[in-house]
Each structure stands twice: as structure tokens, then as C-alpha cells.
Amino acid sequence: MREDGRLDPATAAFLAHRSLLFTVAYEMLGSAADAEDVLQETWLRWADVDLDTVRDQRAYLVRITTRQALIRLRTLRRRKETYIGPWLPEPLLTAPDVAEDVELADSLSMAMLLVLETLTPTERAVFVLREVFDLGYDEIAEAVDKTSTAVRQVAHRARAHVAARRPRDVVSPAETRAALEAFQRAVETGDLQSLLDILAPDVVALSDGGGVKQAMPRPIVGADKVVRVFAVGLAMVGTEMSLEPAHVNGYPALIMRLNGEIDGVVAVRVEDSLVTGLYYVRNPEKLSRVERETAVSR
Known part of the structure; x- marks a missing residue:
């Protein structure tokens, strides 16, 4: 925070996109606690970025968050191997108006998060970024360190996998x-x-x-x-x-x-x-x- 009480540009940008970044991390991990840890890592890396070199702050922040979530996802998978009994996503109390965004609500549902658990980490990241947050293939490619062509192939595979396992219709x-x-x-x-x-x-x-x-x-x-x-x-x-x-x-x-x-x-x-x-x-x-x-x- 500056001496005049205003937020510095890096902090202001991070806070402006925080709920989006949390949602990205949570949908990739199914764990709010781990998503918060990812946001901490994202902030530490964002604080060191020269903002003059950033063309799209939202995309840049999503890219950092995705990379950190992928690292955490692999750790989380190892943890689940020793988990006692069935593993379910961590439930979130959400505002009633979240249901008005049908695609967002569907992507957050327990049923969908369990379907996402059956994807590989990269497939899950690509599916979430493309199908839920509508990022372009080039942006996703930067986030997962793959070519745009490879990302399109992963997206196609992930969509087919999810379509075979999700409910036929989105339920109101x-x-x-x-x-x-x-x-x-x-x-x-x-x-x-x-x-x-x-x-x-x-x-x-x-x-x-x-x-x-x-x-x-x-x-x-x-x-x-x-x-x-x-x-x-x-x-x-x-x-x-x-x-x-x-x-x-x-x-x-x-x-x-x-x-x-x-x-x-x-x-x-x-x-x-x-x-x-x-x-x-x-x-x-x-x-x-x-x-x-x-x-x-x-």
C-alpha cells in the first residue's frame, strides 16, 4: 500500500481478480485449502513481476495460478492414495446468485468435480480453462507449457471424457x-x-x-x-x-x-x-x- 493509502498496482490487480483465481485453483484441485495455498504462491510470484511487461494482467495471473495448481495437483494426488475411504471435494457455501450462471454452477458442482477427478492433471487444467473460463488455446498453451496444437488435442480428449461421464443435461x-x-x-x-x-x-x-x-x-x-x-x-x-x-x-x-x-x-x-x-x-x-x-x- 502506498503512503497515500491507495493500493499499489500489483496488489490492486491481484485483488481485482482474486475470486477468479481462487475459482480456477479450486476447480483444478477440489480443495479450498489447497486453492488458498496456490493463491499465496501466485501472489509471491506476481509481486516480483514488472507490470510494464504485462499486456493482459488477467491472463498473466491465470497462467501463474494454473502452473502452481498443476504442481499442487500432483502433490494432492499422492496424498489421496493414502486417504481413508472415498475422497470428496471440499464443499463451499456459495451465494444463491451463483446458480444464475449455469455454466459456473455446473462446473462447481460435486458431480462435475468428481468427473474432473478422472482426468489427468493437464487434461483437467485445459478443460477448466477452456470450457469454464473460455480462455483461448494460445493462452492455455502458455499456462500448461504445451503448443496450441497439443492443447487442442488435449481439450478434445478431455471433452469426450467428461461428456461420457457427466449427466446428460445440466439440471436446474x-x-x-x-x-x-x-x-x-x-x-x-x-x-x-x-x-x-x-x-x-x-x-x-x-x-x-x-x-x-x-x-x-x-x-x-x-x-x-x-x-x-x-x-x-x-x-x-x-x-x-x-x-x-x-x-x-x-x-x-x-x-x-x-x-x-x-x-x-x-x-x-x-x-x-x-x-x-x-x-x-x-x-x-x-x-x-x-x-x-x-x-x-x-
Whole structure:
């Protein structure tokens, strides 16, 4: 900061693009904590840049962030190899208006972040920068240290990979909210038949306790099996549980509380008005971002 109280140009530019840079890093990593570390590394490198040599500050900052996220992504992958139980992205409490940007909300959803987990680090970076943030191939090439031709090939491969694994259509927040409300009513009333009715026959349920909180050690597939797991869980919890609607990762979700304390976040993937994916994050290290809204943008 200057003596007159104004921000210096480097700081002003970084802060102006901070939510964008965070979103880039988060979509590449699925971890808010790691995304914040990437932003710290980005700032340290940006602070040493001669701004007179920078033609496009936004593109330059995105390039630094992408390179740092790629380094962190490889470290994160090694960490996941020893992770206890299924790994789920760190949920973010987001403003309701994020849902108005359909492409941004879809890219932030738990379902999409799990699809992105199946890409290689470079494929993930190229897909995010191209499909979500609409960067040009030349800009992406500089960010991932490849030729523009190679980036086009990677982008084509990543799009095909994602298209084969993502829901057929982008589901509206209203449809997700309706399914969640039915799910919430069924859980709160203990109506297992109603719970069965809102689940797709081939629903997949994942829970992430990180080895700290009790969670399903592996994915549960099939509506009948999922209902049985919930029946056991509800019987153990009793009446101290409450479900609170919220916007998480751009979509309606539920925050579960036990005795008033946050126990986890429930997010869903919905197709044809039925829940096809059920994601329950209980790892306490991943719940700090549901206490306050996180700014995201593109």
C-alpha cells in the first residue's frame, strides 16, 4: 500500500481478480485449502513481476495460478492414495446468485468435480480453462507449457471424457431443490418408502469422513442398499439431527447438524428428478467453508 493509502498496482490487480483465481485453483484441485495455498504462491510470484511487461494482467495471473495448481495437483494426488475411504471435494457455501450462471454452477458442482477427478492433471487444467473460463488455446498453451496444437488435442480428449461421464443435461437448481426437499422430508420423518421413491434405482452414495468421522468405507450402489444404510444411521442419530437448506458449490444442498453443530454437507446429483448421486462430506477438515460464503467467479 502506498503512503497515500491507495493500493499499489500489483496488489490492486491481484485483488481485482482474486475470486477468479481462487475459482480456477479450486476447480483444478477440489480443495479450498489447497486453492488458498496456490493463491499465496501466485501472489509471491506476481509481486516480483514488472507490470510494464504485462499486456493482459488477467491472463498473466491465470497462467501463474494454473502452473502452481498443476504442481499442487500432483502433490494432492499422492496424498489421496493414502486417504481413508472415498475422497470428496471440499464443499463451499456459495451465494444463491451463483446458480444464475449455469455454466459456473455446473462446473462447481460435486458431480462435475468428481468427473474432473478422472482426468489427468493437464487434461483437467485445459478443460477448466477452456470450457469454464473460455480462455483461448494460445493462452492455455502458455499456462500448461504445451503448443496450441497439443492443447487442442488435449481439450478434445478431455471433452469426450467428461461428456461420457457427466449427466446428460445440466439440471436446474429448481429441479435439484425439489429433489432435495423430498429427500429432506423423507429423512426427517423417517419415511423410508418416500426416500426410496426419490432415489434412482442405480443411485451411488459416497461419504467422506477422512478417517476422522465415521463414513461408508466404499461407495454404496443401489437404492435399496442406500435406504438400508440411512435407516441404520437415522436409528443411531435419534432426534438431535437437523437438516438446513443451503447453496453449496452453486447448487442447493443440505447442511446436517447434530446437537446444533455442523456434522456434514449433503449434496446430490439429479437426473430426471431422481437422485442418482448422493455425496455426504463429514471430514471436519473440509467443513470450514460452509460457515461463510466463498466468492467465486469466472
